Amino acid sequence: MAPVTYTAVHKFPIDRDSRPKRPRPSWPVVGLFILAMIAAIAFARDFLMPITFSILLFFVFVPVRRRLSRLGVAPGVTAAGIVFSLFFSIIALIWSVSGPAGQLIADMPDIQSALTEKLQRLRGTFETIDTAMTQIEAETGDATATGEATNAEAVASTAGIDVASAILNGLATTPGIMGQVALTLFLLFFLIASGDMLYLKIVQSFDSLREKRNAYSALREIEESLGSYLGAITLINACLGVAIGLAMWAFGMPSPLLFGLLAFSLNFIPYLGAITGVGIALLVGLVTFSDIFWPVMVAVVYLSFTTLEGQLITPYFVARRLQMNAVVVFLTVALWAWLWSVIGMIIAVPLLVVISVICDHVPGLEKLGNFLAGDDPVPLAEDEPAPAAVREPSGSLP
Incomplete structure (x- = not known):
């Protein structure tokens, strides 16, 4: 085997072909590696979540740092400005939510009693159906009716307790969340303040100039x-939050500002965020209004806004090349x-965008990148018939 020649500065092999080739791992080894990686990601979630957020935000704010560097602003100053802007934005968001959230906690007994009354009314609405079922199957119907009544009372009696316990659990996890936010901001500061060092280290880790x-x-x-995806999605979600907040205010729903912020935050979660928002609007409407018509209208309006955003506005303003395969996005x-x-649902699509870009630039992963993309597939061309064989003339030329 020929000796390997290295560069003098970084000790990288000059001739890639001179290195011994490693055998490719088999599919069972690849499968075990994927399972081990998923288990490691789940186990180290408290450590990896802020790191992942910091790296994603770093890629978003790198163009800002680059433009300010051309104007003579030091990377450290830019990093400090970005981190402090994010910090004060988080403080402003918490301050704006604290008032409606505190009022919600104070009104929890009234909400519990109203929910109990609504469930009793709903149970009375279905008495006709229960009576018909009782006539068909007397014993089964009685047991079912009794079971439904007991379940309704149990849900009504424990609704307020469940909400209160959820709030207490959220308050108990506040120190851990604050620690993760602090780690995210500190790491983001060091990444931005380092300038182009991270890019240079990544580029220098490859051998050939082409790589x-x-x-x-x-x-x-x-x-x-x-930057394009998160910028467009953030602007669209902000407009959606304003529209839903105004709609909730027009309906007379409590805390329309909280509904707007909730719609803005939930819409970062594809599919599940809109469904969750519609469910919350319906439940609050059931507690707020006396009849069933207005809660349904509130849920329909919320669903209409999110459907309009998801089917028309987002596909129009987000570049076509950033569209992802809907099945892949859902999975x-x-x-x-x-x-x-919840944090995983928020960062799922940005990570999918990063993976799609990497697949487009790594040889051998082009097919995976094509599968992740949401472009319309190229229609398969029909097989053209083979040209008919030309027969040679049997006679000689005159």
Whole structure:
């Protein structure tokens, strides 16, 4: 075997072909590695969540740091400005939510009694159906009716307790959340303040000039794609939150500001966020209004706004190349929800964008990138008939 020659500065092999080739791992080994990686991600969630957030935010704010550097602003100053802006934005968000949330906690006994009354009315509405079922099957119907009554009373009696316990559990996890936010902001500061060092280290880890160019192109495309996607989605979600907040105010719903902030936050979660918002609006409407018509109208209006945003506005304003395969997006959101709960659902699509960009720049992963993309597939061309054989003339030329 020929000796390997290295560069003098970074000790990288000059000739890639001179290195011994490693055998490719088998599919069972790849499967075990994927399972081990998923288990490690789930086990180290408290450590990996702020790191993942910091890296995603780093790619978003790198263009800002680059533009300010051209104007003579030091990377450390830019990093401090970005981190402090995010910190004060979080404080302002908490302050704006604290008032409606405190009022909600104070009104919890009234909400519990109203919910009990609503459940009793709903049980009375279905008495006709219970009577018909009793006439068909007397014994089964009686047991069912009794079971439904008992379940309704149990739900009504424990609704307020469940909400209160959920609030107490949320307050108990506040120190851990604050620690993760602090780790995210500190790591983001160091990443932005380092300038182009991270990009240079990543590029220098490759051997050939072609691979270095591909790596740098992938990094630039990741920051461009994430910036475009998150910027457009944030603006659209802000407009959606304003629209839903005004609609809740027009209906006379309590805390329309809280509904607007809730719609803004939940819409970062594909599919499940809109469904959760509609369910919350319906439940609050049932407690607020005396009849069933207005709660249903509130839920329909909420669903109409989210459907309009998801089917028309977002596909129009978000670039076509950032569209993802809907099935892959749903499965990715479900996977990350299982791994990291709500935080996983929020970062699922940005991570999918990063993976899609990497697949487009890594040889051998183009097919996976094409599968992740949401572009319309190229229609398969029909097989053209083979040209008919030309027969040679049997006679000689005159």
